[in-house]
Amino acid sequence: MRRTALLIAAISIVLAGALAVFTSGKLVDHVERHTERRLHTLLVEKGEDWATIRADGFRVNVGGLAKDEATRFRTIQLLNANVNDARVYDRTSVSQPE
Known part of the structure; x- marks a missing residue:
């Protein structure tokens, strides 16, 4: 009985961890x-x-040629x-005047 309870507890912990990783x-x-x-x-509006906007986690990378x-x-x-301006990373560049 004791081994069965430990096995069930171990399986439950592993499944909970796997579910947490998947859902995150x-x-x-x-x-x-x-x-x-x-x-x-x-921006379109x-x-x-x-x-161009690319999100990477909470970081927002902005690119393109203005x-x-x-x-x-x-x-x-x-x-x-x-x-939040701390999340915005400016990767834009400005075109050279002709």
Whole structure:
């Protein structure tokens, strides 16, 4: 009886751990997709669709080529107003004037 109880307890702990790992991975994927969709929609609505958004956990990477510094700054400020600015990593660049 004692061995059976220990075996059941051990199996329960292993299953609970596996379930926790699986659900945490799914939760992170959901948060990343939701963040990317929400910010992409926001940028398109504001006419700043030149920027690309990639979420990596809670980090939001912004990339793309802005036509000028004002456009780049406006886009980053827009994102900072909607997401904690510590999460936004600016990987954008500005095109050179001709």
